[in-house]
Amino acid sequence: MNDFSQAFSLSLDLIFSLDARLAEIVLLSLRVSLSAVLIATLIGLPLGAALATLRFPGRRTVNAFLSSLMGLPPVVVGLVVYLLLSRSGPMGSLGLLFTPTAMIIAQSLLITPIIASLARQVSEDLWGEYRDQLTSLGCEPLRAVPTILWDGRYRLTTAVLAGFGRATAEVGAVMIVGGNIDHVTRVMTTTIALETSKGNLSLALALGMILITLSLTINVATFMIRDQVKGESL
Amino acid sequence: MTLPGSILPLKLVDLTYAVDGQKLVHNLSLEFIQGPKTLILGPNGAGKSLTLRMAHGLLKPTSGKVQWQQRHPQRHQAMVFQRPVMLRRSAAANIDYALNLKGLGKAEAAELRNEVLAKTGLSGIAARPARVLSIGEQQRLAIARAWALRPQVLFLDEPTASLDPKATRAIEDLIETIHAAGTKIIMSTHDMGQAKRLADEVIFLNQGMLSERTAASDFFSSPRSAEGRAFLEGELLL
Numbered sequence: 400m401n402d403f404s405q406a407f408s409l410s411l412d413l414i415f416s417l418d419a420r421l422a423e424i425v426l427l428s429l430r431v432s433l434s435a436v437l438i439a440t441l442i443g444l445p446l447g448a449a450l451a452t453l454r455f456p457g458r459r460t461v462n463a464f465l466s467s468l469m470g471l472p473p474v475v476v477g478l479v480v481y482l483l484l485s486r487s488g489p490m491g492s493l494g495l496l497f498t499p500t501a502m503i504i505a506q507s508l509l510i511t512p513i514i515a516s517l518a519r520q521v522s523e524d525l526w527g528e529y530r531d532q533l534t535s536l537g538c539e540p541l542r543a544v545p546t547i548l549w550d551g552r553y554r555l556t557t558a559v560l561a562g563f564g565r566a567t568a569e570v571g572a573v574m575i576v577g578g579n580i581d582h583v584t585r586v587m588t589t590t591i592a593l594e595t596s597k598g599n600l601s602l603a604l605a606l607g608m609i610l611i612t613l614s615l616t617i618n619v620a621t622f623m624i625r626d627q628v629k630g631e632s633l
Numbered sequence: 634m635t636l637p638g639s640i641l642p643l644k645l646v647d648l649t650y651a652v653d654g655q656k657l658v659h660n661l662s663l664e665f666i667q668g669p670k671t672l673i674l675g676p677n678g679a680g681k682s683l684t685l686r687m688a689h690g691l692l693k694p695t696s697g698k699v700q701w702q703q704r705h706p707q708r709h710q711a712m713v714f715q716r717p718v719m720l721r722r723s724a725a726a727n728i729d730y731a732l733n734l735k736g737l738g739k740a741e742a743a744e745l746r747n748e749v750l751a752k753t754g755l756s757g758i759a760a761r762p763a764r765v766l767s768i769g770e771q772q773r774l775a776i777a778r779a780w781a782l783r784p785q786v787l788f789l790d791e792p793t794a795s796l797d798p799k800a801t802r803a804i805e806d807l808i809e810t811i812h813a814a815g816t817k818i819i820m821s822t823h824d825m826g827q828a829k830r831l832a833d834e835v836i837f838l839n840q841g842m843l844s845e846r847t848a849a850s851d852f853f854s855s856p857r858s859a860e861g862r863a864f865l866e867g868e869l870l871l
Contacts, residue, residue: 528718529718529720531686531691531712531714531718532714532718534690534691535689535691535711535712536711536730536731536734536782537707537708537734537735538734542734546720546730549721549722550720550721550722551721
């Protein structure tokens with residue numbers, strides 16, 4: 400118990416003294432996850448909205464497939480990206496394995512289905528409300544996609560936040576394709592895993608607290624957006 | 634009877650709409666010509682809304698045809714729904730959006746939008762978010778948005794069904810104005826008083842079938858169909 404309280408106070412010291420090593424890890428985490436969120440958002444939001452407005456054969460199958468991809472195990476995504484990027488893999492010549500870029504690729508693959516699926520649900524609600532009116536105004540389903548994205552902007556933010564939450568919290572994919580190399584590919588989750596097993600609890604705890612704070616902030620933001628949307632019929 | 638450039642007359646030929654084999658609109662054949670305000674009257678479930686939606690092209694009939702006189706009739710008609718659908722932007726932007734879809738440039742759209750806002754008495758709330766307006770104002774805006782498109786034909790599907798009397802009055806006045814400006818009005822209602830106030834001719838539907846089509850002056854004094862008579866008497870008894 401004494402060890403624990405000592406580790407705890409040490410971890411607080413690390414956070415409030417803005418420890419350089421800690422900051423490096425946190426910043427890399429944010430860089431990787433925010434990049435992945437950006438990529439996944441650019442693909443996922445239009446994809447989700449288009450799946451809501453377009454009618455084509457096999458649409459339900461595509462939707463079911465996309466939804467099932469939401470639960471992809473990060474380690475499997477990591478493995479697949481590893482195989483693609485490894486020296487003997489199809490994209491091996493790019494030399495991306497064990498770089499932050501590889502981690503961004505893996506996280507993008509992991510969260511694009513999440514953002515797309517959630518965006519589709521939001522878009523379907525909105526399209527249900529708008530379809531007759533927009534069709535009457537001469538708006539084709541594909542032309543409706545930017546309309547849906549703009550009019551659903553507040554609600555779609557929650558889809559993006561969910562993707563961000565998932566990206567920052569996952570450990571399996573970045574561990575495999577990043578390799579957890581000190582000063583290169585070490586992020587919050589992989590550091591926590593490593594330092595805990597090494598018994599260096601203070602660094603692990605400090606990162607854990609930052610991660611939890613991040614996750615809480617995301618959830619509170621999501622909650623507040625939902626509340627706002629309901630209250631002002633946005 | 635076809636005026637140059639007019640999409641009218643509109644012909645509905647043997648129009649049928651069925652769900653799971655049950656015919657909700659039954660072999661309906663009607664012709665709509667330029668001029669009189671046509672009110673489609675009937676009880677709930679008579680098929681008024683379905684008929685308007687098929688005529689406007691929102692619903693594909695199970696069988697039968699909707700025939701217009703021009704190649705691109707969709708560009709020359711508009712529709713107002715029972716519940717106004719407001720985009721999540723300002724009142725003015727709601728109209729701009731519709732004009733933009735029609736391919737109008739920014740300056741031209743702004744001019745037309747300001748004109749129609751003034752005519753519908755909405756200039757004062759142009760900058761307000763459309764969805765915080767009262768339901769009556771929203772419906773006026775929906776009509777303004779439709780009118781801005783300069784339609785030859787305006788379909789209205791029970792546009793006052795969720796409004797209070799004052800807002801209803803404002804909408805009815807607007808409809809008269811739009812009619813006077815030369816747009817063909819085709820509107821459904823289940824409100825007898827409203828039909829009396831607005832109709833030049835009445836199409837009475839019951840259970841998806843045409844009961845009668847009569848000039849308004851005759852319909853309310855001497856309806857020709859038993860269903861029309863029953864409906865009128867039912868209303869009087871209330």
